[in-house]
Amino acid sequence: MTREARAPAVRFDRVSKTFPGVHAVDDVDLEVAPGEVHVFAGENGAGKSTLMKLLAQVEEPSSGVIELHGTPMRFRGPGHARDVGVAMVHQEFALAPDLTVGENLFIGGEPGRGGWISRGRQRRQARTLLSRVGADIDPDRRVGALSTAAQQRVEMAKALAVEASVLILDEPTATLTRNQTEELFAIVRDLTASGIAVLYISHRLDEIFEIGDRVTVMRDGAVVTTRPVSELDENALVTLMVGRAVDNLYPRQHARPGPVRLEVRNLTRRDVVDDVSFDVRGGEILGMAGLVGAGRTDVARLVFGADPRDHGTVTLDGTQVHIRRPADAIDAGIGYLTESRKTEGLALQLGVDKNITMARLPMWNGLINLRAERSVATRRRDELGIRVPWVGRPVQALSGGNQQKVVLARWLETKAEVLFFDEPGRGMDVGAKADMFREMDRLAGHGKAVVFISSYLPELLNMCDRILVMRGGRVAGELAKEEFSEERVVALATRAKDQND
Numbered sequence: 001m002t003r004e005a006r007a008p009a010v011r012f013d014r015v016s017k018t019f020p021g022v023h024a025v026d027d028v029d030l031e032v033a034p035g036e037v038h039v040f041a042g043e044n045g046a047g048k049s050t051l052m053k054l055l056a057q058v059e060e061p062s063s064g065v066i067e068l069h070g071t072p073m074r075f076r077g078p079g080h081a082r083d084v085g086v087a088m089v090h091q092e093f094a095l096a097p098d099l100t101v102g103e104n105l106f107i108g109g110e111p112g113r114g115g116w117i118s119r120g121r122q123r124r125q126a127r128t129l130l131s132r133v134g135a136d137i138d139p140d141r142r143v144g145a146l147s148t149a150a151q152q153r154v155e156m157a158k159a160l161a162v163e164a165s166v167l168i169l170d171e172p173t174a175t176l177t178r179n180q181t182e183e184l185f186a187i188v189r190d191l192t193a194s195g196i197a198v199l200y201i202s203h204r205l206d207e208i209f210e211i212g213d214r215v216t217v218m219r220d221g222a223v224v225t226t227r228p229v230s231e232l233d234e235n236a237l238v239t240l241m242v243g244r245a246v247d248n249l250y251p252r253q254h255a256r257p258g259p260v261r262l263e264v265r266n267l268t269r270r271d272v273v274d275d276v277s278f279d280v281r282g283g284e285i286l287g288m289a290g291l292v293g294a295g296r297t298d299v300a301r302l303v304f305g306a307d308p309r310d311h312g313t314v315t316l317d318g319t320q321v322h323i324r325r326p327a328d329a330i331d332a333g334i335g336y337l338t339e340s341r342k343t344e345g346l347a348l349q350l351g352v353d354k355n356i357t358m359a360r361l362p363m364w365n366g367l368i369n370l371r372a373e374r375s376v377a378t379r380r381r382d383e384l385g386i387r388v389p390w391v392g393r394p395v396q397a398l399s400g401g402n403q404q405k406v407v408l409a410r411w412l413e414t415k416a417e418v419l420f421f422d423e424p425g426r427g428m429d430v431g432a433k434a435d436m437f438r439e440m441d442r443l444a445g446h447g448k449a450v451v452f453i454s455s456y457l458p459e460l461l462n463m464c465d466r467i468l469v470m471r472g473g474r475v476a477g478e479l480a481k482e483e484f485s486e487e488r489v490v491a492l493a494t495r496a497k498d499q500n501d
């Protein structure tokens with residue numbers, strides 16, 4: 001055997017990365033074999049994404065060596081990583097929303113001669129790549145107009161466009177439904193069968209066991225352990241990740257629905273949401289299930305005034321409220337924790353403190369009371385375990401899961417009486433999720449009305465009092481707690497054959 005064939009696809013040799021005040025990656029030694037699905041797990045801020053960014057040359061290691069098929073990589077930036085066969089699908093997609101799918105696929109490596117791009121050829125190549133990842137997307141569509149799931153396929157196709165031998169997927173299923181996840185797994189298996197090494201970050205325990213060959217658990221930047229997945233069970237894995245057993249993932253206690261607080265009637269937006277009506281009681285957590293694209297987010301956005309509606313009324317505590325913009329909704333006491341924290345949720349350059357108090361700044365004589373802001377933010381940081389050394393630090397320096405916690409903290413700070421949580425657990429580690437669910441339960445316990453949108457059914461089944469299932473922009477059905485079952489939800493969500501990519 002040649003040296004190349006025997007060498008691991010990737011080898012980290014005493015690799016570290018420090019940011020001011022943070023040891024993001026701490027002396028990591030690790031090997032990934034060709035054809036292996038190597039899962040990375042660990043709490044929010046454990047250093048998973050940073051380790052991957054070092055391999056993809058998005059960040060330069062502070063020390064240590066990374067080898068690719070036995071050859072040390074010199075740091076020359078992401079373009080170089082692509083050239084040597086390392087592709088990464090980021091946790092927050094890095095696509096250019098205003099370019100077309102085809103243009104996005106070939107940024108930095110257009111097919112064509114001497115800088116000339118052959119449109120026809122580009123389109124054909126784009127179609128081939130997209131079909132390899134099971135996506136039937138028109139290469140001429142603008143990326144910004146695609147669903148998150150479709151954008152992810154474009155990201156993967158983009159990774160394949162460079163003929164990678166190492167593919168990094170950073171929480172690829174956070175926004176996918178069960179079926180889409182199955183499809184993704186089939187693609188991953190296909191890729192590994194051809195010898196590609198897949199480095200796969202995930203917080204979802206079930207899928208770690210389903211797709212992973214080995215799992216490396218990280219904590220505080222360091223590797224806790226690397227094990228074959230077959231040697232572990234869920235409890236053992238959680239304990240390794242969090243450093244303690246998490247006994248109750250779904251702490252639902254206060255299930256005493258009171259009077260109706262939010263009434264939504266005949267909500268309609270052409271081609272998107274069709275005549276949706278529902279009530280939410282105080283003290284209730286109403287689940288919203290459905291495939292990606294079924295209209296759950298659209299409903300939330302319409303109620304919140306983020307999109308214009310064609311018809312429909314929103315009544316809060318018996319009084320109809322007129323919502324034209326999100327500011328009207330916030331004034332009325334309706335909150336919306338959006339699913340896309342990066343584009344809608346956060347001011348990335350501003351501090352954690354500003355981001356938390358944004359919706360309700362502590363004012364004093366018309367001036368923002370900085371000290372109050374800091375203390376509010378510090379309290380929330382400790383409560384939710386937001387991993388940041390000081391609350392003035394810009395949100396962009398936080399890990400994905402910690403950014404999500406900042407958005408959550410902000411809505412907990414507002415005095416909203418009705419709260420929409422849209423995929424709130426996305427990107428959170430198991431411990432953080434349990435904390436967040438406890439907060440949701442507490443809100444309901446205080447008589448607030450909570451709407452919980454999630455694509456992960458166990459969450460809905462365990463946390464909700466009632467589940468509304470959407471399909472194709474309509475309410476396909478409603479399940480009372482006694483009727484809850486995964487099969488029933490799936491049946492309602494998929495009965496008619498949909499085209500939700």
Ligand SMILES: Nc1ncnc2c1ncn2[C@@H]1O[C@H](COP(=O)(O)OP(=O)(O)OP(=O)(O)O)[C@@H](O)[C@H]1O
Pocket residue numbers: 019020022023024042043044045046047048049050051091387388396397398399400401402427429
């Ligand atoms: N550009 C940066 N500047 C400063 N600190 C950073 C930067 N990027 C990451 N960090 C810090 O490094 C640590 C590790 O972050 P990383 O994003 O690798 O975590 P993670 O394991 O991917 O977490 P998550 O599960 O939340 O995505 C965190 O404390 C984070 O705040």
Ligand SMILES: [Mg+2]
Pocket residue numbers: 048049050091170399400401
């Ligand atoms: Mg991450």
